[in-house]
Amino acid sequence: MPVKVMIPTPLRPYAGKRASAEFQATTVGEALGHLTKEFAELRKHLFTEEGKLRSFVNVYVNDEDIRYLAKENTPTKDGDTISIIPSIAGGNS
Amino acid sequence: MADEPTLWISGHLAEKIRAHGAETYPHECCGALLGRDAGEVRGSDPAKYPLTPEREILALYPLVNRRNDSPGNRFSVSSEDVLSAEKEARAHGLDVVGWYHSHPDHPARPSAYDRDHAWPWYSYIIVSVQNGVPQEMTSWRLNDDRQEFSPEGIEIRHRAAV
Numbered sequence: 001m002p003v004k005v006m007i008p009t010p011l012r013p014y015a016g017k018r019a020s021a022e023f024q025a026t027t028v029g030e031a032l033g034h035l036t037k038e039f040a041e042l043r044k045h046l047f048t049e050e051g052k053l054r055s056f057v058n059v060y061v062n063d064e065d066i067r068y069l070a071k072e073n074t075p076t077k078d079g080d081t082i083s084i085i086p087s088i089a090g091g092n093s
Numbered sequence: 094m095a096d097e098p099t100l101w102i103s104g105h106l107a108e109k110i111r112a113h114g115a116e117t118y119p120h121e122c123c124g125a126l127l128g129r130d131a132g133e134v135r136g137s138d139p140a141k142y143p144l145t146p147e148r149e150i151l152a153l154y155p156l157v158n159r160r161n162d163s164p165g166n167r168f169s170v171s172s173e174d175v176l177s178a179e180k181e182a183r184a185h186g187l188d189v190v191g192w193y194h195s196h197p198d199h200p201a202r203p204s205a206y207d208r209d210h211a212w213p214w215y216s217y218i219i220v221s222v223q224n225g226v227p228q229e230m231t232s233w234r235l236n237d238d239r240q241e242f243s244p245e246g247i248e249i250r251h252r253a254a255v
Binding site for chain 1: 121123160163166167168169170171172174175176188189192194196197199203204206207210211212213214215217237238239
């Protein structure tokens with residue numbers, strides 16, 4: 001059983017309008033790699049040009065924020081759900 | 094106009110956004126825009142659905158600005174707040190279709206910081222608040238290439254409650 005990646009609403013237009021996708025992956029980074037390979041247009045919205053996850057992109061494995069685990073090296077097992085959750089920021093100047 | 098997306102919002106909700114900006118002045122206010130997006134329906138044949146808005150705001154979900162360090166020129170909505178806004182939207186059969194915030198003593202134009210932190214697809218409403226008084230309100234959507242925002246028209250409409 002693969003891991004399931006939940007795609008947030010604003011990114012679905014770049015992912016064939018899908019709400020989720022499933023991949024065989026042993027880490028979060030591997031799953032996101034498969035995701036952005038299948039849907040290449042997602043990449044610039046999730047990662048900086050240096051290949052780092054953007055600061056307002058939050059990734060959870062089941063209910064755990066990967067920032068408090070092993071970040072993109074966080075291991076995944078069959079049946080896990082990876083959620084991409086936006087945070088929102090802005091301001092003048 | 095033909096190429097510019099348009100957002101429908103009631104005068105009442107537009108006024109609530111302005112009031113929120115005045116209330117938190119000189120700090121930035123922020124909140125979620127709950128509504129429906131029918132862009133694909135309209136996009137497929139605009140002439141056939143003249144009364145279907147591309148995107149309509151039907152409720153607001155005001156939030157607390159999490160930026161305690163610089164609330165006068167920054168706002169932040171945590172992922173927990175985003176999830177809670179999505180839950181509220183679902184409870185009313187709606188979606189989170191965008192976000193609003195104020196620019197105290199600055200124009201209602203997106204900054205480079207706004208652009209760098211924006212998501213595509215969402216509508217970003219900005220209300221300028223000058224000396225505590227709400228002024229111009231604009232809406233924007235991030236372009237696919239993330240290089241800039243495109244303006245989105247705001248059309249004040251009154252519809253029956255859903």
